[in-house]
Amino acid sequence: MRKILFVMPGQEGLGASLIAAGGFDNGEFEMRHFPDGETYVRVDSDVRGAQVVILCQLHQPNEKFLPLLLLKATLRDLGVHSVGLVAPYLAYMRQDKRFKEGEGISAKYFARLISQQFDWLLTVDPHLHRIHALSEVYSLPALALTAVQAIAQWLRNNIAKPIVIGPDGESEQWAAQVAKAADCPFEVLSKERFGDRDVKVSVPHVDAYKGFTPVLVDDIISTGRTMQHAAAHLLAAGMCAPVCIGVHGIFAPGALEEMRTAGLRVVTSNSIPDSSNEIDLAPLLMQGIVHLMRRD
Numbered sequence: 041m042r043k044i045l046f047v048m049p050g051q052e053g054l055g056a057s058l059i060a061a062g063g064f065d066n067g068e069f070e071m072r073h074f075p076d077g078e079t080y081v082r083v084d085s086d087v088r089g090a091q092v093v094i095l096c097q098l099h100q101p102n103e104k105f106l107p108l109l110l111l112k113a114t115l116r117d118l119g120v121h122s123v124g125l126v127a128p129y130l131a132y133m134r135q136d137k138r139f140k141e142g143e144g145i146s147a148k149y150f151a152r153l154i155s156q157q158f159d160w161l162l163t164v165d166p167h168l169h170r171i172h173a174l175s176e177v178y179s180l181p182a183l184a185l186t187a188v189q190a191i192a193q194w195l196r197n198n199i200a201k202p203i204v205i206g207p208d209g210e211s212e213q214w215a216a217q218v219a220k221a222a223d224c225p226f227e228v229l230s231k232e233r234f235g236d237r238d239v240k241v242s243v244p245h246v247d248a249y250k251g252f253t254p255v256l257v258d259d260i261i262s263t264g265r266t267m268q269h270a271a272a273h274l275l276a277a278g279m280c281a282p283v284c285i286g287v288h289g290i291f292a293p294g295a296l297e298e299m300r301t302a303g304l305r306v307v308t309s310n311s312i313p314d315s316s317n318e319i320d321l322a323p324l325l326m327q328g329i330v331h332l333m334r335r336d
């Protein structure tokens with residue numbers, strides 16, 4: 041059966057790696073906006089009977105989601121065998137409970153929408169906190185891979201004597217696994233968030249690690265406040281400026297520049313294309329795609 045990869049605008053680098061590694065045909069299509077903002081889609085590839093994969097990183101999801109659904113609907117209409125979604129960054133995972141009376145649980149609703157549309161879903165390190173597994177909210181076959189080994193490999197190649205530090209309790213799952221895979225020590229700090237840009241971090245036990253390079257590891261960097269507060273505490277405790285690794289750099293406007301201006305080296309995976317990308321997820325994603333396509 042023919043395998044065709046459609047790459048949504050903005051992820052051409054990762055898309056090209058997957059096409060080369062996976063023996064996919066490149067899905068040819070045109071997508072543009074009419075003057076009124078509506079989306080025009082035309083598929084040029086012959087897709088009848090093909091196993092189709094769409095690569096779409098869902099950072100800034102609102103503007104991408106409807107064009108994604110229109111492409112998917114067009115493909116189904118043209119007679120594809122199946123359509124899988126590769127979303128290296130999976131959006132809407134953090135609003136995973138009703139924090140205040142009347143709030144929507146967006147993680148659940150978004151999961152329902154995706155589950156209704158695609159045959160399978162592949163992602164990397166989704167923000168699983170109060171939701172413990174994608175299967176709790178996604179009803180389609182959904183595979184969540186982890187960038188832990190890729191980050192550990194980056195550490196081995198780039199940092200001589202690292203101490204991995206999770207900037208808050210939620211990051212412990214990544215920090216502990218990365219440290220284990222890279223065979224280095226780790227610590228987890230505790231964080232309290234008082235607002236979108238107001239975060240306080242406490243720092244235990246850093247004295248034991250003078251002479252090590254601190255490496256902060258988290259799943260997401262958004263405003264960068266969590267990383268910056270943790271970094272400030274580490275510096276105050278006598279450590280050198282940490283390297284900040286986020287699996288997903290979703291960076292609020294100005295956040296990456298602010299972190300760099302503060303002297304921090306920021307490293308992310310290419311789940312979201314950006315100048316901080318140093319960790320390539322293509323080999324990992326390829327494994328997941330092969331696994332999911334076998335069940336198609």
Ligand code: R5P
Pocket residue numbers: 208210211236239258259260261262263264265266267
């Ligand atoms: C929190 O739940 C996540 O794991 C990250 O710690 C958080 O998203 C980072 O946000 P910010 O960069 O805005 O501090």
